[in-house]
Amino acid sequence: MPQHSPLDLAEGDPFGPHNLPYGVFTTAAEPQRRRIGVRYGAYVLDVHALAEATGSAHAAVLSGPTLNPLLAAGRPVWKAVRAELIGAFTDPALRGTVEPLLTPLADVALHLPFEVADYVDFYASEHHATTVGQIFRPNADALTPNWKHLPIGYHGRAGTIVVSGTPVIRPTGQRKAPTDAAPVFGPSQRLDIEAEVGFVVGTPSELGQPVPLTAFADHVFGACLLNDWSARDIQAWEYVPLGPFLGKSFATSVSAWITPLDALTHAQTPPPERDVPLLPYLDDSDAAEPGGLDIHIEVALNGHVISRPPFSAMYWTAAQQLAHMTINGASLRTGDLFASGTVSGPSAEERGCLLELTWAGRDLIELPTGKRTFLEDGDEVTLTAWAPGPDGVRVGLGEVTGRITGK
Amino acid sequence: MPQHSPLDLAEGDPFGPHNLPYGVFTTAAEPQRRRIGVRYGAYVLDVHALAEATGSAHAAVLSGPTLNPLLAAGRPVWKAVRAELIGAFTDPALRGTVEPLLTPLADVALHLPFEVADYVDFYASEHHATTVGQIFRPNADALTPNWKHLPIGYHGRAGTIVVSGTPVIRPTGQRKAPTDAAPVFGPSQRLDIEAEVGFVVGTPSELGQPVPLTAFADHVFGACLLNDWSARDIQAWEYVPLGPFLGKSFATSVSAWITPLDALTHAQTPPPERDVPLLPYLDDSDAAEPGGLDIHIEVALNGHVISRPPFSAMYWTAAQQLAHMTINGASLRTGDLFASGTVSGPSAEERGCLLELTWAGRDLIELPTGKRTFLEDGDEVTLTAWAPGPDGVRVGLGEVTGRITGK
Numbered sequence: 001m002p003q004h005s006p007l008d009l010a011e012g013d014p015f016g017p018h019n020l021p022y023g024v025f026t027t028a029a030e031p032q033r034r035r036i037g038v039r040y041g042a043y044v045l046d047v048h049a050l051a052e053a054t055g056s057a058h059a060a061v062l063s064g065p066t067l068n069p070l071l072a073a074g075r076p077v078w079k080a081v082r083a084e085l086i087g088a089f090t091d092p093a094l095r096g097t098v099e100p101l102l103t104p105l106a107d108v109a110l111h112l113p114f115e116v117a118d119y120v121d122f123y124a125s126e127h128h129a130t131t132v133g134q135i136f137r138p139n140a141d142a143l144t145p146n147w148k149h150l151p152i153g154y155h156g157r158a159g160t161i162v163v164s165g166t167p168v169i170r171p172t173g174q175r176k177a178p179t180d181a182a183p184v185f186g187p188s189q190r191l192d193i194e195a196e197v198g199f200v201v202g203t204p205s206e207l208g209q210p211v212p213l214t215a216f217a218d219h220v221f222g223a224c225l226l227n228d229w230s231a232r233d234i235q236a237w238e239y240v241p242l243g244p245f246l247g248k249s250f251a252t253s254v255s256a257w258i259t260p261l262d263a264l265t266h267a268q269t270p271p272p273e274r275d276v277p278l279l280p281y282l283d284d285s286d287a288a289e290p291g292g293l294d295i296h297i298e299v300a301l302n303g304h305v306i307s308r309p310p311f312s313a314m315y316w317t318a319a320q321q322l323a324h325m326t327i328n329g330a331s332l333r334t335g336d337l338f339a340s341g342t343v344s345g346p347s348a349e350e351r352g353c354l355l356e357l358t359w360a361g362r363d364l365i366e367l368p369t370g371k372r373t374f375l376e377d378g379d380e381v382t383l384t385a386w387a388p389g390p391d392g393v394r395v396g397l398g399e400v401t402g403r404i405t406g407k
Numbered sequence: 408m409p410q411h412s413p414l415d416l417a418e419g420d421p422f423g424p425h426n427l428p429y430g431v432f433t434t435a436a437e438p439q440r441r442r443i444g445v446r447y448g449a450y451v452l453d454v455h456a457l458a459e460a461t462g463s464a465h466a467a468v469l470s471g472p473t474l475n476p477l478l479a480a481g482r483p484v485w486k487a488v489r490a491e492l493i494g495a496f497t498d499p500a501l502r503g504t505v506e507p508l509l510t511p512l513a514d515v516a517l518h519l520p521f522e523v524a525d526y527v528d529f530y531a532s533e534h535h536a537t538t539v540g541q542i543f544r545p546n547a548d549a550l551t552p553n554w555k556h557l558p559i560g561y562h563g564r565a566g567t568i569v570v571s572g573t574p575v576i577r578p579t580g581q582r583k584a585p586t587d588a589a590p591v592f593g594p595s596q597r598l599d600i601e602a603e604v605g606f607v608v609g610t611p612s613e614l615g616q617p618v619p620l621t622a623f624a625d626h627v628f629g630a631c632l633l634n635d636w637s638a639r640d641i642q643a644w645e646y647v648p649l650g651p652f653l654g655k656s657f658a659t660s661v662s663a664w665i666t667p668l669d670a671l672t673h674a675q676t677p678p679p680e681r682d683v684p685l686l687p688y689l690d691d692s693d694a695a696e697p698g699g700l701d702i703h704i705e706v707a708l709n710g711h712v713i714s715r716p717p718f719s720a721m722y723w724t725a726a727q728q729l730a731h732m733t734i735n736g737a738s739l740r741t742g743d744l745f746a747s748g749t750v751s752g753p754s755a756e757e758r759g760c761l762l763e764l765t766w767a768g769r770d771l772i773e774l775p776t777g778k779r780t781f782l783e784d785g786d787e788v789t790l791t792a793w794a795p796g797p798d799g800v801r802v803g804l805g806e807v808t809g810r811i812t813g814k
Contacts, residue, residue, distance in 0.1 A: 117565070117566055118564055118565055118566045120652075123649060144647050144648060145583075146581075146583075146590075146644055146645060149581060149583075149589070149590050150581055150590075150644075150645060152645065152648075152649055153649065153652055154561065154562070154649040154651075154652050155526075155561070155562040155563055155564055155656070156562055157525055157562055157737060158524070158565070159524055159525045159737070159738060159739070159740045160614065160737050160738060162614075169614065169615040169736050171735035172617075172734060172735060173734055173735045174557055174686065176553075176556075182556070182684075183553075183556050183686065185686045185688070207567065207569075207576065207657075208576040210579070231735070234735065237553055237557075238553060238557060238559065239648070239649075239650075240553070240648075241551055241559075241646070241650070242530060242559055242560065242561040242646075242650040242651065243561050243646070243648070243650020243651070244561075244649065244650070245527075245559075245560050245561050245562070246731070246732075246734065246735040246737070247735075249562070249732075249735060249737045250736045250737050251614070251736075277589075279581065279590065279592045280592075281592070324653070325653075325656075327579060327580055327653065328578035328579060328580045328638070328641065328653040328654075328656060328657040329578050329579065329658075330566070330567050330656040330657050331566060332566070333566045336566065
């Protein structure tokens with residue numbers, strides 16, 4: 001019987017040559033040498049070593065410790081490198097070159113794959129915004145008057161974005177319940193998750209030059225999973241009038257793998273019907289490609305699935321978010337990250353945060369490991385996701401996981 | 408008569424050896440070679456060239472195109488380099504070494520002196536927050552309930568921070584007056600300034616480790632002037648519930664010169680009396696050094712002074728802002744910039760933005776060049792500032808200027 005090759009994947013493996021997400025890894029032998037890799041099955045390919053071995057014209061942008069040079073190289077280079085990688089995994093003549101450059105995932109450490117420039121978080125799920133509005137403002141309209149006219153967003157802290165697997169230290173801060181006479185200080189008692197999809201900007205833009213809907217794929221390299229950890233008690237006390245700050249800035253976790261946009265073409269899907277006419281810069285009703293993405297997220301708490309948020313239900317698309325973010329002339333930099341905001345679907349089992357799932361702590365989530373409203377120390381949250389690929393094969397979006405550490 | 412030397416300053420020059428702010432410059436002969444300089448009178452000293460000439464042990468952190476390596480080197484190095492520079496300008500034996508390394512300011516271009524990591528903007532003036540509250544919520548309490556318990560802040564866009572002199576392109580976006588049936592799209596009609604002081608972080612901190620009030624000077628390298636350009640109409644429509652976004656993110660201008668904290672020791676002054684007891688991490692009532700800074704700002708519009716905001720009137724100090732920003736465990740990076748928010752004093756002539764100065768456009772500012780509510784294309788705004796130095800000499804904080812360009 002011939003020996004099993006890592007190149008031979010089980011049928012339907014979500015990390016086959018149709019996917020090839022990018023990350024940055026080190027090996028135990030060389031823990032300081034960060035290298036760009038692509039995931040193939042349960043292995044990582046050393047991309048720069050392959051480029052050197054095959055004499056690729058793009059070896060230089062693949063040689064660094066982060067994806068930033070590749071991100072900055074622009075869409076034609078992204079397409080060329082991806083074509084070379086697909087070739088490497090599908091051309092029988094290259095098997096002998098590729099095989100020695102594969103390392104089992106179990107033997108590598110994965111790192112933050114790119115240097116984050118600015119981080120923007122949106123609020124693009126109508127279901128999430130509506131439920132949150134009902135929870136916090138039961139006697140008012142659930143959505144603010146601006147909500148269907150523009151994708152609401154705000155800047156978050158880029159310096160505390162961490163890679164999947166990084167422990168999340170429970171934040172300390174001020175909170176004040178309506179019944180408290182003065183604010184109370186201590187570890188957050190309402191530590192929450194937000195299941196999101198993030199988008200990584202490659203090609204920068206000029207100050208003063210908005211990026212139209214049609215230029216989305218020229219600027220955005222790919223997508224990741226993102227958990228925007230949130231301390232609801234800190235957030236509730238601080239956020240009026242200038243928005244979330246310390247309730248969010250202590251940690252934001254991203255998946256170790258960035259899925260190129262070109263691996264998600266089969267996942268394109270029309271966004272929901274819009275109830276309100278949009279200004280031209282946001283109007284995608286005549287777009288050549290539908291702006292939605294049919295990404296299926298699973299949220300697991302201590303190994304038990306507690307929600308399945310559907311990214312296809314998002315009211316605002318990533319292209320609309322990018323167009324809005326730049327309509328005032330704000331420039332993009334390589335490494336900018338913008339995220340969707342909590343992904344929630346219409347049903348109770350599709351809500352992407354504990355605030356919604358427990359109706360602000362009123363309802364318990366019952367797990368074999370115990371009951372929960374918000375997160376307890378030692379809890380581990382894992383987001384995974386997939387999207388439709390070619391020929392019925394799934395595209396895996398990796399995972400983003402984090403365990404809560406007490407102060 | 409002996410030739411005048413650039414080393415001989417007029418008495419009381421605010422850029423003497425007591426000041427020595429840092430910047431980054433290029434010369435016409437070498438427009439690509441960015442170099443670190445300190446300002447001395449109307450000249451720039453090439454700091455790396457001096458370090459090489461004198462055999463300084465710190466030449467390496469002064470050799471790059473930005474201040475970041477110096478910022479990252481930490482307070483003992485900041486003090487050592489400053490001592491060497493003061494020596495260079497005061498030791499007669501070094502005159503022959505220093506003089507050839509001086510270039511007239513008129514002959515250099517100044518650049519953004521450091522790579523900005525995260526940018527946070529506070530809202531630390533009680534007078535500003537009160538006036539804004541009175542303008543927008545005339546029937547409610549002017550300050551939100553949290554205002555005197557914590558320094559309210561939010562993250563801004565780091566990628567659109569520009570150096571003094573960079574033209575500011577009028578932003579376009581959505582606005583909606585209460586009387587409008589739907590949002591209107593176009594160039595902002597309420598373009599404003601915000602006169603602020605910014606603080607530049609040098610020494611980073613660890614995730615999960617708050618920076619106490621007492622560690623302020625270990626982490627913060629120096630101060631700059633900052634104009635947080637604001638499109639009030641865009642901001643008013645977008646900012647509920649997640650805070651300012653496109654109304655601010657199109658441009659933030661900073662002075663080309665960073666004044667080291669050690670040049671501001673004579674400017675230390677007690678902050679105003681606090682009306683409300685503070686939680687221990689913010690309580691500076693027993694601080695060894697007063698946290699306020701007696702910085703006198705002047706705001707000029709087209710060359711005419713329209714306001715003189717006193718930084719000494721700020722309710723929250725920069726040390727409190729830093730302590731608050733990190734109390735949740737958020738880490739600092741070299742290059743983080745945090746700003747005070749609009750500096751406004753108690754009187755009408757001390758307000759740091761046009762929103763306040765014109766009571767949201769109700770009152771006209773009369774200038775020899777015409778009447779104004781908000782900024783028109785071609786308008787130029789310049790902030791300058793000084794603080795008390797040793798022996799009655801002023802410390803100049805340089806200037807931050809910008810001219811509005813139409814779309």
